[in-house]
Amino acid sequence: MKLGIIGLPQVGKTTIFNALTRGDYPITMSGGRLKVHMAVIDVPDPRVDALSQLYHPRKIAYAKVNYTDIAGLEGTTGGNLSGSLLAELSQMDGFIHVVRCFENPSVSHIQGSVSPQRDVDTMEEEFILNDLIQVERRLERLDEDRKRNRGDKTEIAREEVLFQKLSAHLSDELPLRVCELTVDEAKAISGYGFLSLKPLLIIPNLGDDQQPPALDVPDESVVVAIQGRLEMEIAQLQPEDAQLFMDEYDIAEPSLHRMIRESYQLMNLQSFFTVGEDEVRAWTIHRGMTAPEAAGVIHSDLQKGFIRAEVVSCDDLLSYGSITAARAKGLVRLEGKAYHPQDSDIMHVLFNV
Numbered sequence: 567m568k569l570g571i572i573g574l575p576q577v578g579k580t581t582i583f584n585a586l587t588r589g590d591y592p593i594t595m596s597g598g599r600l601k602v603h604m605a606v607i608d609v610p611d612p613r614v615d616a617l618s619q620l621y622h623p624r625k626i627a628y629a630k631v632n633y634t635d636i637a638g639l640e641g642t643t644g645g646n647l648s649g650s651l652l653a654e655l656s657q658m659d660g661f662i663h664v665v666r667c668f669e670n671p672s673v674s675h676i677q678g679s680v681s682p683q684r685d686v687d688t689m690e691e692e693f694i695l696n697d698l699i700q701v702e703r704r705l706e707r708l709d710e711d712r713k714r715n716r717g718d719k720t721e722i723a724r725e726e727v728l729f730q731k732l733s734a735h736l737s738d739e740l741p742l743r744v745c746e747l748t749v750d751e752a753k754a755i756s757g758y759g760f761l762s763l764k765p766l767l768i769i770p771n772l773g774d775d776q777q778p779p780a781l782d783v784p785d786e787s788v789v790v791a792i793q794g795r796l797e798m799e800i801a802q803l804q805p806e807d808a809q810l811f812m813d814e815y816d817i818a819e820p821s822l823h824r825m826i827r828e829s830y831q832l833m834n835l836q837s838f839f840t841v842g843e844d845e846v847r848a849w850t851i852h853r854g855m856t857a858p859e860a861a862g863v864i865h866s867d868l869q870k871g872f873i874r875a876e877v878v879s880c881d882d883l884l885s886y887g888s889i890t891a892a893r894a895k896g897l898v899r900l901e902g903k904a905y906h907p908q909d910s911d912i913m914h915v916l917f918n919v
């Protein structure tokens with residue numbers, strides 16, 4: 567799962583990326599004016615920490631999210647994003663839009679002044695226009711196919727209806743994220759990489775002592791305000807020093823952690839856990855997966871040979887201190903192939919190959 571960190575120039579994208587990577591060595595690629603940095607980040611998870619305290623495992627594995635710092639968006643191009651930038655953006659599974667709120671006279675703003683709402687709208691507009699152009703192009707192709715008797719007639723007619731619906735929606739200046747689509751329609755357009763369809767997390771980047779701005783955003787986007795520079799400074803401290811610093815300023819948890827968790831949920835991901843003295847591990851699944859599909863994330867043999875799973879909630883395991891104790895309380899369930907694992911489930915898969 568890949569999340570792109572986007573935004574206008576000088577809004578704090580790289581600052582936030584550095585906070586995420588804590589000075590780790592990101593993979594750097596560079597092509598033309600497009601600079602892309604990528605890093606795989608652990609999803610901070612107090613449940614994994616608590617389970618690790620219980621088991622003292624040799625290995626601890628958190629869930630992971632892949633972040634890419636994408637430069638090169640410079641304002642509105644009227645839907646004409648350069649090919650390489652568009653290709654990069656289309657590959658992402660979701661976006662983190664960093665919006666500048668901090669005032670800093672020595673850092674210029676490409677639009678001349680700081681205005682979070684205008685920047686949110688600018689990016690949305692840009693994505694909508696780019697999608698509209700793709701949709702119009704597809705409609706032209708379909709029209710040509712029809713005229714030249716190419717392809718399957720009913721298939722072409724069906725697609726035309728769908729793309730006309732998308733065109734009308736985008737022409738109303740609405741992102742595809744809020745377009746009502748059937749499961750089949752969603753599947754039919756999933757390969758196009760439409761930008762305004764991808765889940766969006768908006769990050770107002772606040773200056774010191776600044777309050778988050780009131781933002782008008784489409785229903786389905788999530789907003790998490792952070793102080794980018796402060797987060798980067800905390801992330802670059804040694805863990806003990808970071809704790810002291812947070813105690814002093816009464817910060818329970820870096821907002822960055824919340825941002826990472828929100829971005830994980832944004833992509834419809836959730837975690838189940840496996841526990842033991844060898845390893846405590848968070849596994850990532852899509853919401854709605856069945857138990858055998860979830861088992862397949864661990865190993866394909868577990869999916870093929872799935873018999874059933876022993877399941878206990880993380881809270882119950884932590885309250886009773888061991889699987890045996892939880893079982894004695896009747897809190898360990900046996901679940902079959904039709905079960906949909908829930909967030910926080912601890913699963914032990916029984917299988918036979």
Ligand SMILES: Nc1nc2c(ncn2[C@@H]2O[C@H](COP(=O)(O)OP(=O)(O)O)[C@@H](O)[C@H]2O)c(=O)[nH]1
Nearest residue numbers: 575576577578579580581668670673772794795
């Ligand atoms: N005052 C203040 N300055 C910031 C903050 N975040 C970033 N900056 C400054 O803004 C400039 C641009 O930041 P950068 O992360 O490179 O922006 P990018 O172009 O979006 O990647 C740098 O000089 C940063 O030090 C912040 O939260 N507060």
Ligand SMILES: [Mg+2]
Nearest residue numbers: 579580581637
């Ligand atoms: Mg940058």
